[in-house]
Every structure is written in C-alpha cells, then in structure tokens.
Amino acid sequence: MTLRIDRLAVIGVGLIGGSLARALRDADAVGEIVGCGRGKTNLEQAVELGVIDRYTHDVADAAAGADLVFVAVPLGAMRDTFAALREALPAGALVTDGGSAKGSVVDDCRHAAPELLPRFVPGHPIAGTEKNGVAASFAALYRDRRVILTPLAENSPDAVGRVRAMWEICGAEVTEMSVTHHDEVLAATSHLPHMLAFGLVDMLARLKENDEIFRYAAGGFRDFTRIASSNPVMWRDICIANRDALGPMLAGFADEMNELAARIGAGDGEALLEIFDRAKAARDRYVDSS
C-alpha cells in the first residue's frame, strides 16, 4: 500500500473526519490537511491539536489544490457540500465520504454534481463512539474496523483502489458491496437497533409513573438503552436518508412484536422457547466469532 496524498481536504472535522486525518498523518501518508466546517471553535481546536494544518469555512476553498476530499458532514448537509464541490474539485482529485447511509448520498451527488460521480467513491467506516467533535477523534479509531465501499458503475478501478488504500493505511479492513445492499445491512444491524432503543425509552418516558419505572430498571436496561443517548439530529438524518430500507424493516419488527404478544397471550410456551433458543444461539455464535 503506497498512497501519498499531497493535500487532503476534510469537510466536517469531527470524530470521523478528525480521526481519518490523525490516522493518515500518523502513517505519514499525507502532506497538508485542510479542514472545513462551520464552527470556528472546533476548527481552531483541530489546528491546536495538530489534526489539521489550517481551516476555512468554505468548501470550494478547502477543495482547491486538494487531491483527496473526505466528506464527513451530517447526511442532511451532503447535497450542499456536493453542490459546492461541483466547480471546485481539481481535475484528477477524488472524493469519498463517511455517511451511514449510501443511497441518499449517491442521490445527492447525482442531483447536485453529476459530473463528479466518476470521481466519487462512496464509503462508510463502521466505527464511532457516542462522542462528537474533533476533541473525541483519535488515530486508532479505524484500526481493525470494517470500512464498506459501495463503488459506482462510473468509478474507475484506480479510483476505488486509491480510496481502499487510504482506509487500509488507517488499519481498516475494507470490503465492497452495492449501495442497496449496504443500506439494507446497516438498516438491520445499526439503524433498526437504534430505533428500538429510542422507541423503548420514549415509550417508557411517556408512561405516567415514568420516574418510578426508570428507578427500577436494572443493569441490563442500561446497556440495552445506551444507544438511545446518541445524537438525535444525526439519527433523524439517518432515518430519512435510509427510509427505503429502514421503514419496511421497522414494520417487519412491529409484526414480530405483535406475533410475540399473541404467543404470550395464548400462553404458547413451546413457540416462545423456540424463538428464544434460536435468538440465543445466533447471539452466542455472533459473540464467539467477533
């Protein structure tokens, strides 16, 4: 893996963008790093921490002279970012992103900057913490974590290879799948569980004795609902961006809960045991292999 990035532009210098910058810097794979964002305090902190060399609030300025642009803005800000890159991306430069849904980001690029599609290689690092902002970023975030690339028909093998090399330098294990398949897999493993946690806590919070209910919640409840403390704005954006995959999966889960309620109502112990056995076996197998 030999990839040398002379100038990297990081649009959105938070946990995801900041950690990529740190990892590439640590690997000595990058010359200059230009940060771009809206919040001055965060960007100044990024310079102080040595995560970026300088910053601008303007996407086109950040992209000028860059050979790689990493877009790590919220999903709701993707379209404007692509619009700003449309005229500004230097010839030969590549764009990749870190968005948690891929169909919506590809659509955003297709609508706002269709000329960029051959040079936009969509990606999603399966990594993160509950924290936000550059102060939470660290170089090892992507080490031994999976990064999914969803290459487009318009991408050249060389473009995909360079983005792959960038993530491998950070220590990630890179795999490729289609945009649609990515969005289904993530709906199942990440977006749906977040909806259950948010939905459960919200439902309990609306019960009339909710203070008492939370008081009696045991340790398992704490783990189970940890993801309900995630950023609400980010999750609103993810839900809307991945609505096509997530909506049907949520409806399917509601059916599963209704069936379980019916089995419980009927006192059908055999059916319940079958479900719980199958779930425990799958969960234990998953933990053993991960």
Place this chain on the structure above:
Amino acid sequence: MTLRIDRLAVIGVGLIGGSLARALRDADAVGEIVGCGRGKTNLEQAVELGVIDRYTHDVADAAAGADLVFVAVPLGAMRDTFAALREALPAGALVTDGGSAKGSVVDDCRHAAPELLPRFVPGHPIAGTEKNGVAASFAALYRDRRVILTPLAENSPDAVGRVRAMWEICGAEVTEMSVTHHDEVLAATSHLPHMLAFGLVDMLARLKENDEIFRYAAGGFRDFTRIASSNPVMWRDICIANRDALGPMLAGFADEMNELAARIGAGDGEALLEIFDRAKAARDRYVDSS
C-alpha cells in the same frame, strides 16, 4: 436490624438462592442452611463451597425445622413447590421467594397452598447476572440493589418486617408495592427489553444473508443484544407468568414501531427529532441518577 434465622431452607440453590445463603452466612445471621434442588452435582458443589450445610431433593424434608424458607425455583416450578410446602411448613415459619413475576407466584400459592398465604411474603430482588448455578453465586450480589416486596393482605406486619430485615442484612434497599404494580413495572423495565432483544436477534437470524449481517454489526449491537443470551427457559416462564402485563406492553411497543415507520416513510423529520430528543433526555437523566 436484628434477625436471627436458626434454620434457613433454600429451595433452588442457584445464583439467586446461593447468593442469599452466602450473604446471610457472611452477616452471621443464620444457623444452619439446608439446600433443596433436583441436580445432585450442583447441590454437592454448594456444600463444598460452604454455601449450604446439607441438602435434600425433597421440599418437605428441606422445610422441616426451618424458620425461613426461600423459594428460588423457576416460575414454572413454583406451584409444585407450594404444594409440597403445604403440609410441611413448620408453625411460625415464613416463606418468601425471588420470582421475577409476582402475580403468578401468588396465584400458585393461592391454588396450591391457600393456608400458607398469611406466611408467604412475595419478593423480588432486582439483581442477577447472565450466569446460572451455585458456582456463580456471591455474597455481594444484593448489596445496594433493590428488592421489591409485594405484601399480601393476609400478611402480618411482623412477617413483612422479618423478610425486609433479611434483605436489609444482605445490603439491599427494600421497597414495597402491590403485586399488580410490580408486574407492570417489571414488564416495562425488564421483560419488554428482553423481548426486543430476543425478537431483534431472531428476526436478523432469519434473514437470508444473516451471516453477513452479523458480520457487519458494530459494537453498539453487541451491548444492545447482550440480554438475548439469557436463559430461554427462564424467559419462557417469565413471559407466561407475566402475560397479563407484558402482552399489552408488547402490543403497545409494536404500535410505537409502526408509528415510527410511518414517520420515517413520510420523511417527517420534525416528529422524529422530537421522539429522539425526548428519549435521549430521559435516558441521560436516568443514567445521571443511577
């Protein structure tokens, strides 16, 4: 708190029963401890570990001469246990239990041994781990944990006071509520979350690319589904025992998921943000105060 138990009978010497025995022994609050169960290996291990002094496989034998009987058998075995205690419980002795649902246990006593109702003080320690058996028991399991007693109209204040004292000696914080209220609170905080975890893992395991899906599951998924590794037989029993409270709550959760699916399908970001904000605020408040 001065309570002296001359002879304690523990029916079901697993994590819950074994930990009570250890805690009372450590506090020097008990003379002899007689264990009762079906598995010889577990009971012999309990003697070797010093958790109990001797054992029998017969409930009536275990109760003979005891002044306190702690019933820590699976919910599905409660009725037979009460039937066996009916004639055997010495005059003046008390019975309490550790079952996760209280309505069904009280029903079991009412049907199998109605004469015991005045001396049966139902209880539920909100404590446990994913492990089973006496080897997993430890004296500090109940320290600073909540124990809910659901006293019956038939109980004397003295009987309730003695069971309360027993748990306080173990370091627990004892509260009292009605049987019905207990079952609703536990359905919300424990039984419902377990159903979501079992249901989610089962649904994903039945998807056709389930191997791949579990492969891409991130860290949050591991925490979220930990409780799906719990004992399936125990959970079958809990579901059936607490069906009156749990069934409607599951159906309510299914409605919540269908509403969320509709909001997502409609792209209603404002409604989603409101739900996620409310959930995050409740969850953060709960964590701060616990």
